[in-house]
Amino acid sequence: MTRLLPFPIVSSCLLALWLLLNQAVTFGHILLGCLVALVGGRILTVLEIPSVRVRRPGVIMRLLARVTVDIVRSNLAVGRIVLGFGRWQRAPGFVEIPLDMRAPYGLASLACIITSTPGTLWVNFDAQRGALTIHVLDLVDEEEWIRTIKDRYERHLLEIFE
Amino acid sequence: MNGIEHLPPWAAVLTAVFLLTGAAVTLIGSLGLLRLGTFYERVHAPTLGTTLGTVFIAAASMVCFSVLESRAVLHEILIVVLGAVTTPIALTVLVGAARFRDTAERAQLGEPVGRALPHAAPGDASAGKAD
Amino acid sequence: MSQLMLTYSLLVAQVLLGLAIGCGALRIFLGPRAQDRVLGFDTLSVNAMLLLLTVGIRTGEALYFEAALAMALFGFVGTVALAKFLLRGEVIE
Incomplete structure (x- = not known):
């Protein structure tokens, strides 16, 4: 298994890519x-890429659904900011978030x-201190952003990758 | 204009709505590129077009071609997935480069680097400076 | 009726995406710094890719899809290459 298929996820993605590009699910194309x-x-x-073990497919699906909802919501929020609706005062800024995650794929x-996700932006990760810096377009409450990132995303990613 | 005339009304309306929504979202995102003040704010803007804009226009294409050819045409999913995976990578690399340039520039000017984070994005203040 | 609506909305969508491309191009011209120009280029390539998809719907040609796919790939590679150049190229020699 590991010798024939060193990266099962990548390989299945390649198969799906091939079938989608050819738009045919015939025996020859498979x-x-x-x-x-x-x-x-x-x-x-x-390339000697470190291999990864992904666990808990149920958590992955839940995380994907959550990210989709968040992307739609923040699309609306950023659109409103760009068009100039809502509050006039807006404070963009950097937030530093202490992370527990160390797995490279999780990061x-x-x-x-x-x-x-529109509205948030990964700026830097300090591996020594485990501190992640993100830029937020509409920074209201720093604590709330830290809680959001840690509870909504990092907890699930920790379950999946570690 | 070949083929579109044969679309049933519901498919035509659905395609039109998806197209207009996607194009509008993309335009709003690109407008943000012009309207927002500093570089770090501007990076947020194009992600609108690469997430919802791409999804809507790909959905329009999928609906249109699936109905026209009366089979499931799904290969637009590839563009959505490709955009969703590549854009954050490109933007993260770009922000890393911008941050590096800001820090290097301030070090050259002899200003304190501090936490190595440009809280006021100093590069944008010196507008018009030749790069 | 609905066909007419689709024709017009195709036209409108193309105009909107053209304006979006214009925004990207304007950001490339305005700068002010190199990273803004690269960001403008990235936006421009994504918008051009979406415009290609729209043209594909308008003409009913499946070929435009492949062009859009190539455009998306080259836009990504170009942006990453330019960003890497900014990281290594000129500020510190």
């Missing part, structure tokens, strides 16, 4: 896609979640 997935997975071993996922 065969070709499996070949692409196998070869692609083997090529990745050259990468958190960076993607935070940055792709």
Whole structure:
């Protein structure tokens, strides 16, 4: 298993990519896609990427749903800010958040979640102190942002990756 | 204009609504690029277009082609997933570069670097400075 | 009736996306700093990709999808490369 498929997630993604690009689920394309997935997975071993074990698929689905809701909500919020509705006074600023997470894939996922949500932006992670700096477009309460990031995202990511 | 005439009304309306919503969201995001004041604020703006804007326009394309070819055309999902994965990476790298440049510039000017965080984004104050 | 509505909304969507591309281009011209220009380029490439998708719906050609996919990929690679250049290129020699 591990020798034939060193990166099962990447390989299955490659297979899905192949089938979607060809827009066909025929036997021949599945065969070709499996070949692409196998070869692609083997090529990745050259890069010596640390392998990852993902647990709790249920938590992943819940996290994805939550991120989707948050993205829609903050899209509306940022749109309102750009168009100039709402409060006139707006205080953008940096927030420092102490993180418990050290797993590199978990941190990468958190960076993607935070940055792709409009309104928050991953700026820097200090690995020694475990302090994450984010930029918030509409900073009202620093404590609330720290609670939001830690409770909504980090707890689930910790469950998934550690 | 070939093919669109054969769309049933409900599909045409759905496509139109998705298209207009997506384009409007994208435009609002890009307007933010012009209206917001500092670099760190401006980085927030284009994520509107890459999240909801892309989703809506891809959905319009999916509805349109699925009805026209009377089978599920799903390959627009690829663009959505690709955009959702690549944009945060690009923006994070860009913000890292901007932060590095700000710190380096202030170190050159002999100002205290402190927590190495530009709280007032000093680079934007010196507008017009040639890069 | 609904076809007419779709035709017009295609036109409007194209105009809106064109304006969005214009915003990105304006940010590239205005700057003020190099990172703003790179951000403008990133926005411009994403908006151009969306415009290609819209043109694809208008013409009914599936080919535009592939162009949009290539555009998305090149936009990402270009932005990361430019950001890396800013990180290593000029400030500290």
